Amino acid sequence: MIVLEKRPQPSQAWSLATPIVAVLATMFFGGLLFAALGKNPVESIMTIFWEPLFGEFSFYYRPQLLVKGAPLVLIAIGLSLGFKAGIWNIGAEGQYIMGAIVGAGVGLAFYPLEAWYIFPLMVIGGALGGWAWAMIPAFLKVRFGTNEILVSLMLVYVAEQMLASVSLGLLKNPEGFGFPGSRNFQSYASAYNAELIEGSGMHWGVVAALIAVIFAYVLLNRHMLGFHIRLTGEAPRAARFAGVNPARLILFCLGLAGALAGLAGLFEVSGPSGQITIDFNVGYGFTAIIVAFLGRLHPVGILLAGSLMALTYIGGEIAQSELGLPAAAIQVFQGMLLFFLLAFDLLTNYRLRLALKEVA
């Protein structure tokens, strides 16, 4: 009989190995899933993980890796700080949408003026939009003790309706022949989040994501606030005795996560996606939850996890067009990853030991 024995300290080695084991397990079981769908499992997995990086058209896909990875990393960094402290913001999708709406709104308000300060103002608007949306659950939690999980999630649905509303009304392109959706930023130079280096996929969102990684790393390892975040998550009682102010921590963690998600939305709407449309959001806010956990809530881990997740997005699209793999199969694949990760995490905190069944 196998029993679980709690480790005196979480195993460092397993903590690093779990994500890798989880990815391998997901590849294996994902392969089984693809085989069940009548696809060649090896070919499918190769298409997802190999093709975008080293395949024939990798020159096209590699830049996409940055484009898809940046919003995931940006959002996941914000979420990870909260998750570390036991603050569960799962409404990043809504904050992402609101950031995009506010940021795009700022830009469109200036149309057709061309000036250098428009894009920076949009960036500020995006961050503020996401921040404000996240402050709703934060404030309600601090003031009334309302559950932030449910409130932040409910606000995703509200934000989606807002998005529908503005793309049909407030921000609708007056020259768009009645089609829903805003003006395209591609034809508005001062507000367009263009590639910094032609053909690299590198836009301001990627830069922001890298800065966020460094910022989070410094915060967690070199700053008192970061220490308080970690302390609150690992030993809430000790944190209270140490004088950590939980309300301030909630406001900070949720606010920062919201601002980063809002930035991600703004960079996306003003760059790769180009315009506000009813279905402009593609679920980055939810996938970022997987990224945060897969990266072990560690900034560098999140950077790697975000790249891997971007890879599955792009590889998934290739597999869709080349092998006819359904889009939902990739979603299942990503969901599986989180499952295996959480399951294998057991080995970080517990030791498996063979034992004879004792008499109770």
Add this chain to the structure above:
Amino acid sequence: MDLSEINPVLLIASLMVAATPLLLAAIGELVVEKAGVLNLGVEGMMIIGAICGFAITVETGSTLFGFVAAAVGGAVLSLLFVLLTQVALANQVASGLALTLFGLGLSALMGQSYVGVKPPSTPELNIPWLSDLPVVGPILFSHDLVLYFGIGLIAVVWAVLKYTRLGLILRAVGENHDAAHALGYKVIRIRVLAIMFGGACAGLGGAYISLVRVPQWTEGMTAGIGWIALALVVFASWKPWRVLLGAYLFGGITVLQLNLQAAGVAIPVEYLAMSPYIITILVLVILSADKSGAPASLGRIFHASH
């Protein structure tokens, strides 16, 4: 705009239909939480139930088989949650999220060939004399059987929790799992059964959406009802009859906003459509001051060595 077009009798009758998926999912989650487990995967289990029920009903032509399949589907998915939280001792919040993300993807995959298909209609109660009564007939005597089953389930859960030994043990496990363990109760086993019950209920609720309420299959069609069900348990402060009350309240709001949309009220459709979510938040705010009803061990991991 013509508000006189809204018929109050039909409004109440459709309110009961709109409330049933919420009611089923919430009563299941109430039992899970009473056992001390917080399963945030309700949305995922609901949507799996929605597609399982839909697919089996379309294939077999029997809604009964469909609902049974939905309950089984929800319970099977909840086993994944069991595996994570009760065997691998993973964090319940993260595991619940994983369940929802996975369920949404899996249901989309399973439902590909069912988009646009019309399911056979669910038989409705038809008592010759009673169902034809004005006002009372449409409200009380002419619904589908699952709706009555839902109300019956509330009564059963209430009675079991309040009057039986099983209910007492369940509550003991939820209030203080260490004490329950010391008394010799199988904490893990009881929780596993509670989680599976919650999964089956959520599955039924999901199938009710795809088979009765809408009825058709679209991706992500539960649209947050699972999450509202979670809020409803808090709203009900873990009391079965209040779940019924809350579900009818939310059902009423949903139906009313749909009716207002149809009646062409001067409020934009999007703002009406977001109202159930906003009202959920407001209710949570008003009620979150009182947490006295919450099981004391809610969300805590149990391991005999602790």
